[in-house]
Amino acid sequence: MSGFDLGLMVKTHRKKAGLTQIELANLAGIGKTTVFDIEKNKETVRWSNILAVLKVLNIEVEFKSPLAENV
Amino acid sequence: MSGFDLGLMVKTHRKKAGLTQIELANLAGIGKTTVFDIEKNKETVRWSNILAVLKVLNIEVEFKSPLAENV
DNA sequence: TTGTTATTACCGCTATAGCGGTAATTTCAC
DNA sequence: GTGAAATTACCGCTATAGCGGTAATAACAA
Numbered sequence: 001m002s003g004f005d006l007g008l009m010v011k012t013h014r015k016k017a018g019l020t021q022i023e024l025a026n027l028a029g030i031g032k033t034t035v036f037d038i039e040k041n042k043e044t045v046r047w048s049n050i051l052a053v054l055k056v057l058n059i060e061v062e063f064k065s066p067l068a069e070n071v
Numbered sequence: 072m073s074g075f076d077l078g079l080m081v082k083t084h085r086k087k088a089g090l091t092q093i094e095l096a097n098l099a100g101i102g103k104t105t106v107f108d109i110e111k112n113k114e115t116v117r118w119s120n121i122l123a124v125l126k127v128l129n130i131e132v133e134f135k136s137p138l139a140e141n142v
Numbered sequence: 143t144t145g146t147t148a149t150t151a152c153c154g155c156t157a158t159a160g161c162g163g164t165a166a167t168t169t170c171a172c
Numbered sequence: 173g174t175g176a177a178a179t180t181a182c183c184g185c186t187a188t189a190g191c192g193g194t195a196a197t198a199a200c201a202a
Contacts, residue, residue, distance in 0.1 A: 031190055033189090033191065107180070115158080115159065116159075117189080
């Protein structure tokens with residue numbers, strides 16, 4: 001499914017942090033349009049921009065695989 | 072740090088799957104240059120392209136936060 | 143209600159990610 | 173060693189993500 005809603009998660013965390021989209025955009029060093037796109041789950045967003053937002057919001061990313069890959 | 076090396080993970084999984092970069096690119100429906108960029112950890116890559124690669128390689132993404140966010 | 147703020151949505155413009163092609167380099171099998 | 177395959181790296185070109193500005197809508201308070 002991938003059914004996970006990153007946009008909603010970002011939005012929820014932003015609200016909890018008491019930030020507007022514009023404030024979050026400034027903190028992350030990206031444009032407001034991009035924050036909006038992320039919250040709308042537009043996947044055409046640059047990975048670096050998503051990372052910037054997640055950093056501000058203290059959200060961590062983890063990649064998991066079926067393989068015991070722990071390099 | 073974010074110290075996690077997604078590029079290496081992709082490369083390792085690609086190898087284990089017995090795919091060349093070009094084959095992976097074709098399977099993911101993206102260009103070979105982009106696969107190369109991902110393995111080189113270029114963060115300027117489109118999120119959708121990373122997702123496409125992860126899907127082919129059966130790698131899952133998880134976002135975690137300090138907050139009990141399970142919406 | 144009215145006013146204020148935030149969100150959503152659109153618009154051009156610009157910068158650049160993504161693309162295939164190609165070449166250099168590396169890797170690996172023989 | 174030689175040669176084939178894969179990887180790395182570069183090159184233009186094109187499509188588009190990202191940008192700020194703005195406007196419309198929504199949300200919420202007084």
